[in-house]
Amino acid sequence: MDFLRRYRRDKVGAYFGAILLLLYGVALTAQWITPADPMAINLNEVFAPPSWRHWLGADQFGRDILSRVILATQVTVKITSAACIFAVLTGVTIGMFAGYRGGWVESAAMRATDMLLIFPIIMLAIVVVVVAGPTETGVIIALGLAQAPQFIRIARGVTLSVKEELYVEAAIAAGAGRAHILAHHIWPNISTPIIVQATLTLPVLVLNASALSYLGLGVQPPTPEWGQMLNEAKDHLITAPHLIVGPAAALVVFVLSANLVGDAVQETLNPKLKKQK
Amino acid sequence: MNSSRIASAGAAALLSCALAASAQAQDAKPQYGGELIYAQAGEQFSLFPGRNLDSGAQDVWLYACENLVEMNEDSAIVPWLAKSWTVSPDKKVFTFQLQEGVKFHDGTPFNAEAVAFVFNEAKAKTFIYATILEGFESAKAASEYSVTFHFTSPFAALLPNLAYQKGKPYLDSVKIITVTDPAVRASLLEKGEIDRTVNLNDFDIPRLEANRSIRVRVVPSTRQYYVVLNHMVHPLDHVNVRKAFNYAIDKAGIVKSVFAGRGAVLSKAPTVSEGVYGFTDMRNPGEDTIFPYNLARAKELMKNAGYEDRNKDGFVEDIRGNKLSLNLFTRRGGTKGDFQVAQLMQNFLKDIGVEVKITVLESAAFGDAIKLGPTEAKYDLALLSWGIPTADPDEPMMLFTLTRAWKPVGANRMFYSSDEIDRLSMLAHSETDEAKRKEYVKQWMAELLRDAPVIYLPTLALNLGSRNYLHDDRILSVDNYPAPFAWLDKEEMKKQGIRR
Amino acid sequence: MGDGAPLIEVKGLKVHFHTEDGVARAVDGVDFTIAPERTLGVVGESGCGKSVTARAVMGLIEPPGRIEQGEILLHLRDKVVDICRLDPRGREIRDIRGSEIAMIFQEPMTSLNPVFRIGDQIVEAILLHGGMGRSQAHERAIELLDAVGIPMPRQRFESFPHQLSGGMRQRAMIAMAMSCNPRLLIADEPTTALDVTIQAQVIDLMNALRRDFNTAIMFITHDLGVIAGMADDVVVMYSGKIVESAPVREIFHNPKHPYTQGLMNSIPSLAVWGARRLKAIDGVVPSPFAHQQGCRFAPRCSHAMEVCRARSPELLEAAPGHSAACFLHQAAP
């Protein structure tokens, strides 16, 4: 497909695209590729520093950190990606619709968004636990809902400006329906900030997921999750600094590749940018 | 909000605010002046003593107010503002002789009127702890300096008579700040922005001890971890299974990995720990703790309770072949290390083939889940801890193991019932003869070891970090850190570059 | 060409774009001159490099575009400046842009900054080149808006681009361009986005301004009708090169290069009665990435000879003031 051919030529995008695919590959095959059993507790190796046996060292219960990071990739990547998509979908549809319709529909939607933003994510999470139960879908909905307002506001903002453009009025004059307008005229203009915002929310989602695990939401022990591992590493930052390296590196790789791929996608979608280079 | 627990020292400690008036010359070395900055962990506390149960609050009281009687390091009741006291033969009337010449901060004289007022007011306004004084009816001022307390039912009170220290405090003022993050408390202590703090992260203690200008004291507390075994759930009603669960747990491993080897101590007796009255070491000779870690014994006990791994899937099944799978409810951040201990439980019980699923609940939801009665309770196992602020076994005996105390009435979440335990508890409750009462408590503990209603786990230790220029402050096993007669060595402070 | 020194001399200009798909030779050796107070029409199909040439003259070539070769000599009163050598973001070129040479663009909708008022954008153009205070510039802007035929100029000063029609916005662009009495106005297809009636008004306006401000105009378009009404001299471009250059009457009545003849035959003419099929030039414009031996029009040229495929013809005079780059009019070297 032409998009792929043009995308591959952007060296950075291709390189980090490969890393992102690798990450999703790891996420899919996590159970089988861990060097050691991520759940095996061995109290003689509490906080064992990185060694040949444990490349990234061992945690408070002597479990192999590398294996736990790999297994955690499955959990974290799945939850954050799903939550991100959920946030984008709800956010963009509500934002575009509100921005386009205008009038009381818009102000009602925006005030509802304000309400959503007012409640701290912890409150949202507790309510979701009661409604959807402590399942993974619960986590995804809670995380996604907390990030949706950002997308709603961006989508609405851009829709308001684009709606005024002449070519939109021209399209209407040509008999285009609202769906057509939103899809063909408004979405291309929104895609840039939305893609950037989507890749920006990934790290926030990972860290929020760990905040939710305090509330018994989603991932129950002993399954590992990056945010949770980061939190546990916080308490031993000085006594066992190696604890934080694994999950932090994984998070950085995931976010860096997602953002740079986002950049590359944005560039290929928007050829005018190429001229700039 | 760390777990709240019943406050103040039970029947014997009565509450009033006063400053000892007469000053006694101390030896030359301690010096007057300076401000002590104390960092505390609790978030929610109120200065009004009657209103809050949080341990943080109690620390605050100890600076501003003094009790009629106090508790010293080895948990003996020590006279303080009351010189002495007597008990009526029927143990329903207690008379306290008060110190003369003591004044409140604002100068009004401290006398029997004041004491009576405080307690009648507490009962009228239903202050939280007032209801703990079971059977307290009223307090009257018999004379200027003697006050009598009238109870509807006999209430054992232990009142040895020891010498006491009195005098004017050395510090000008005490500044108390709340720092919730243990790592930040440690760094504040290292930097010298605070002089004294508690609840340090166990793993930070070696680093702090290495620092010349810091002194860390670690003292076993009266709070012991335990896992509730819901006797309504088969096979937890089977004593061999309960004992197997006890033997399957590597308590030393827990102390080492979760509490860095020093944040907790191996329990020497069920529920009652060293600081509590009536404690005796119940360990068999040569064993480091009660139910020492013995995987083989545990598997053997499970075997003769009819549980074996018949289909070799790593988990045991009963004779009819269904797998033994239990759920374990726990909180996270409620008590130090609770989330970590729960994960180790899951791992140790897996070693004897018992599958455990952990359900982490947010503190309020957890509170709801463990307050239900025998028919509604959904937990098979629940990780909790039992602290004894009164340092008297009466509380656990009356509320923890008594049949009458089944949830939702008391705190018997195991729905455990044993006539022998009930008999011993009632006897100990009203026995005033010391020797007899200690014997009943000993038999009660022996019975608990024989019946193993819960899985017994290590006892938490308390820690107190302070700069070495601070002297004569104290740490009590009931999670109190009084420092009424502490003083600051100014030269040492200057040497360490502490400018305030 | 007119007598006296030319205003702009372009010699051997080559502008190439270095993109991933290869090197695009947008402008591949172009020579022409613009005389003061005369209008040069630059005509050619889209993609022949006429817009790139215009931007090169304004020094607006940004990476990945790069001026490979050639000179653009601007004859100022006191000195001659080669625009190719100037730093595109330097001070010197900035003093020329807007004051000596001004430019208007094809898309009036997007060429004006949507968030600033029309008047403010004109005032900014004036203030950039000094010589006037803010209030003076304010009045000057209103005069200009009036000069370009915008009704109620004082009110229109305050309105935003989206409040004006396409035609009005183009007039505002022209007002802005003329604000510093430029000696050359480059118009990059100014009428393409407008409908015919507005086109005619804009052309009349530019002709009027030419006389009042005696400004030279470089008018770029693919519309031969507009060229006829506007240009004094005409240059025809094809695939990055100039294939024919002559006064406007010569181009229309005596086209010498086969490509120009092809263009002329493709215009419907009122002069010829009865229906006749318009002849289109068969074949396709070559891609700027292709390296082709010989004359670029050869593949589509009905008169193509052997030499045309071997070597590319120079732009030489075939008649006084009328040059063409075609071996039909030159002896093969």
Added chain:
Amino acid sequence: MTKLIVARLLFMGPAALLIVTFLFALFHLIPGDPAVMLAGDNAPRAVVDSIRQAYGFDQPLHVQYWRYVTKVLQGDLGISNYTRDPVIDSVFPRIVNTAQLAILSMLFAMTVSLLLGCISAMYWNRPLDKIVTVVSLLGICTPVFVSGLLAIYFFSIYLGWLPISGMSSWRHFILPVITLGALQAAMLTRMVRSCMVDALGKDYITTARAKGASEFLVVFKHALRNALLPIITLFGLGLGHTLGGSVVTETIFNWPGLGRLMVNSILTRDLPITQGAIFFFSMIFILVNLVVDLIYAWVDPRIRYD
């Protein structure tokens, strides 16, 4: 324009009531009983019941609700279950603390992000742009508690320049503001960069250059004014979030802010405090959004509000 302002301000009243009712219902829907929390795990039922009775928790819900609403209408937000202090006394000072931290860190974030974002847009895909991108991404990935603790260990303990906790002098503000601001700055830089690139590609930029405008004027006037739209939205959101208090930053730097208070009150089911905190916060949030929308109309004339 004024119609918009009045409409929004009028909206605050019903919004507050709606929030209070919603919260009241929510607290009684989700598990957790304040009386049990107050008495502690091991308290006998007698104690729990006495507390419930003393605090009026045993009243039927509608009575409790009505009593609370009537008090709120008279401006009395009730008293906390724990500290028994009036809610206003414990919530208001915290809002002031959080507001100080939020505004300062957002100003820091805005200046840094606008500068870095514009620079990286001007030098699109060249080394400088790559460096800014990686630095801002690393800024986003580092959790605040890691950057906070490391900052304390390095600046306060190792170098001993800055104090760790408290708010008494300006030096106490440096670390928390930079830590919280850095996270927001990293987020905003990415957005500024992409919006600036968008704007720099537009035709009016070529016109501006054709007018002889300097590159500085082209980027920081013509392009930035147009790129401001999504940026303002994010800035409004960022301010909203930080005004809600960043629990982690407040815990690390021991900053008595709204975030920690709100979270603690939810976890301990201290309903009056939660209501008070969220009540004030929602008012501030609506005001912030109103200001953002006004700036919107001022920046982009195409959005008609009259």
